[in-house]
Amino acid sequence: MTVQTIAPRAAAPAQAVPGGALSLSHMSPHEAWLFCESLAATPLLPDAYRKQPASVLWAMEYGRALGLDVVTTITTIHVIKGKPTQSADLMLGRARSAGHRVRIKSDREQCIVRIQRADDPDDESVVEWTLDDAVTAGLCTLQDGRPYSRDDKNRPQPWERFPRAMLRARAIAEAVRIACPEVLHGAIYTPEELGAVVDQEGQPVHVVERTDAPQMTTATVVQSTPNTPPQQERRDYLAEVVAAVDVEERAAIMAAARESGAPDHYMTALDNIRQAHEAETVEAVRELYKALEANGENAEQLARIAHIGSTKPAAKAPEQATPPSPEAxxxxxxxALRLAASNANLPNLDDAFERAYGLPIDQAPAAQLDAFRQQIEAAAAKGGQQ
Structure with a gap:
């Protein structure tokens, strides 16, 4: 019998990733670690990965599970507060790669995303995100119909600068979670949904520390119900400070608003209410009202100030003088006139009165003030009946 020696079979050459993209699947553990150390040293990486080779290795392994190359992983997978997130565009691409049909219609005020599953074309999930949804979620407010969102240094935030892109990202993420969550592999949120400040492309700029859970307001959804955490109830600090009865209670409300991250303009409004409450006389509230009106304060806030002023007494006259009843x-x-003007949303009350009677409000007798108030109330009542 002839004994034939069989030479060891040579190891098969590693198969290149299509396009030549790097992947951990073609590296030994030691090679992968050395590669991550080298990659973490480059200043071109996002902040979360720079000088963090272990984080780079974790992200690359996560990307490998998703079938992503290194560059795609590093630029689209972000770790926010220990949780992996995907950009909205990556979610969209993975949904379409899985064969699902996605249609997007967006403008500056709303975005509608429709997804039909590849395995069930009759099942269509529709998600609509509007600016009203963003306001409800506490992401911005509306001023003159436009989104308003500022940081603690009064700099415009993404929802003010890029409303179309922000609405599109929220609607896509919500729709993919509802219609085809299997393509997300656990990274179900976008960076912005977990508190990161992002740019127009949804890339994190820096992370804002937040103590509340991610607020995922359910937009208008047809035929599907999202599996999202309930929205945390938001406090109306303005209403609370208006109703507060003493200095300590008002101070506690303002401290809570400040700790919640309320913007500077909101804290200023709270402080104006506090000043009106703590003013001792109606004259002091009157001066505050005039200053706010000249500064363009909105009618709702002026109405609050006027209401507080109506509860204040007039300054006491000197003891040796007889209190003049006409002045009181x-x-x-x-x-009463200022409260009526605020309720009727009448701007520039002082100017209107002086044009009508030829003298300032604070120099006018009660009869003229009452007559002008009655005209305002009559006009408001007539307008309300039309």
Missing amino acids: AAVEAEN
């Missing part, structure tokens, strides 16, 4: 009546009439 004028003060009371002025309070």
Whole structure:
């Protein structure tokens, strides 16, 4: 019998990733670690990965599970507060790569995303995100119909600068979670949904530390119900400070608003209410009202100030002088006039009164003040009946 020696079979050459993209699947563990150390040293990486080779290795392994090459992983997978996130565009691409049909229609005020599953074309999930949804979620407010969102240094935030892109990202992420969550492999949120400040492309700029859970307001959804955490109830600090009865309670409310990250303009509004409450006389509230009106304060806030002013007494006259009843009546009439003007949303009350009677409000007798108030109330009542 002839004994034939069989030479060891040579190891098969590693198969290159299509396009030549790097992948951990073609590296030994030691090679992968050395590669991650080298990659982490480059200043071109996102901040979360720079000088963090272990984080780079984790992200690359996660990307390998998704079938992504190194560059795609590093630029689209971000770790926010220990959780992997995907950009909205990556979610969209994975949904379409899986064969699902995605249609997007967006503008500056809304974005509608429709997804039909590849395995069940009759099942269509529809998600609509509007600016009203963003306001409800506490992501921005509306001023003159436009989104308004500022940081603690009064700099515009993404929802103010890129409303179309922000609405599109929210709608895509919500729709993919609902219609085809299997393509996400656990990375179910975008960076912005977990508190990261992002740019127009959805790439994190820096992470904002937040103590609340990610607020995922369910937009208008047809035929599907998203599996998202309930929205945390938001406090109306303005209403609370208006109703507060003492200095300590107002101070506690303002401290809570500040800790919640309320923007500077909101804290200023709270402080104006506090000043009105703590003013001792109606004259002091009157000066605050005039200053806010000249500064363009909105009618709702002026109405709050006027209401607080109506509860304040007039300054006491010197003891040796007899309290002039006409002046007291004028003060009371002025309070009623300012409250009526605020309720009727009448701007520039002082100018309108002076044009009508030829003298400032604080120099007018009670009869003229009452007559002007009655005209305002009559006009408001007539307008409400139309």
